[in-house]
Amino acid sequence: MPSKPDPSSRTILLLVVVAALLTSAVLAPVAHQATSGPDGTVMVVSIGSSISGSSVDEAVAHLRDARTNDSIEAVVLSVDSPGGSAAQSERLYMAVERTAAVMPVVSSVQGMAASGGYYAVAPTDRIFTLPAAEVGSVGVIATSPPDTPSSYIKSGPDKASGRADQTRREVEELQSAFVESVLKHRDLNMSRTELEHAKTYIGIRAVENGLVDEVGTTADAVDYAANEAGLDSYDVTRRDASPSMGLLLFEETANGTVVLSESTDSPYRYYMTVGEPADEVVIYNAS
């Protein structure tokens, strides 16, 4: 005849069950997450406006996060930039190249990837573009060397002045490195000479001449990057590499128009930009 359970044993059994339930309640979501969550994350880094020291600081930090964060499996650069400082464009190029060496990096050209803006996307694994985006302008532009200021006493003949000949030669040297960088990463359907003309092409033409790979949106780029990283399911995290706001200036132009402009970095000598180098960007025009 079975003995009647001891009341204290029942209590212990009940406590064990309750403890198991509580433990399961804590561990079950973790187990569920482990089996049903995304395989990883695709980081989308937006690079807009002109390429300056502060915008590249941001972009480089985001790319470093992507390389060091285990959950980030791929990066998409969403680019809309006319270029900017030559040195900062090179710095961004190297950060992108370093990231592309350890994970899939894909580009999506929004409106423009020209000059330094194209330098940034050149080393990526695949470049998507909108049909009407502007791509190319692989070239260098420099401000003329200043004349010798007469009101200063200088330690040497080239202090605070320059010779056009040196600037011309250095433009050629920077251009050579820029062109070689593009040729290193891109299999172009145009001659080096045509590339050196530094023309800007619409997206469709850029697909044909090999500056980009195909027409597509950022969604296409994210999907491609995730596939390259072997992610069946993924999260997307977005980062912005906008330059920090510089000094805002209210100016009144000759015709009475009020313009709000933002001063950019200190003027450099060499630029990789689709237009003339500017030391300020007009962000509001009350005309």
Next chain:
Amino acid sequence: MQANPLRLVGTFLLVVVVIVGAAAAVPLVTSQQTPAPTQLDNPQFQPGNTLIDEAPQDGSIEMEADAEPKTIVVDAGHGAAPSAKSIDPLVSTLVANGHTVEFFDPQADRRATLNDSLREADAFLTIAPTQRYSDAELSGIAAFTDAGGRLVVLSDPASSGGLSSLLGGLLGLPTASSGPSTTHLSSQYEMAFQAGYLYETDSERNYAAVSAAGANGSLGDGVENAVLRDAAPVVVGGDATVALASADGTTRSTTRRDGSYAVAAQQGNVAVIGDSDFLAPDDAYRGDNEVLIGNLADFLVSGEKSPEDAPTKPTPSGPRGPAGPSTPPAGG
């Protein structure tokens, strides 16, 4: 039953040591070292692959020694305004060889006329003028060259499109605004500048600097590699000869066609060169530019003007010279 206080303290310390020790030990086992940055292989940034050797600038500007002392007038009016500094190598060479260089500057002396200056001159040099010469001045220049005075017109692309009109009646190639020229000068000179500039992308120099070599005529003697920046192409007809031609592979900006282009031409007493930068101190000794400058100096002082006071008097306005807006000549 009362708990032993020592046992309680011991239990407390044991629990703390185990937990804190585990917290310290787990990272030692599981942590990863910061990965070393990926080494980038970018030979395009290595100095040996990218830097351009600076071309030596040597040589000296030489002139033939047997020319009599001559007077060369340089036009500083008509928007040309060459500074003495910008053409110093040529001026210094002429002066050092016993010749006189005068600048015609109507701003400095409002009573001065070009024809007065030409009457005293053996040669007239004008560099990229931007304002039209009056009919009287064009007639004066024509009489000056008819008498054996030397005329040299230098251009740069900024003014070359208009130069053919400014001097179209003088140099003699018809322009869109002047129509076919009927002056005897047109059959005499038949040289003009074309619009646009020449460039060369395949050299180590900046694309806007082209290499030119002597073809025919004294200006190109001994010139194998003149380096001309922003050179305008020159078109010749009739008996005019190409004095300097750009290397094969030169492209004209307006047509984007490759080839060898005339960049200097001469006929009799008149010469045109589609560039003026080669006279600047920075460029005077680049390539064979010093040879070209020497040839130009010789050309300026090699004329024999007769009568010596030509143009004898200001000529009333004649048919020479376009009156309409300047238009570059057609052609490619």
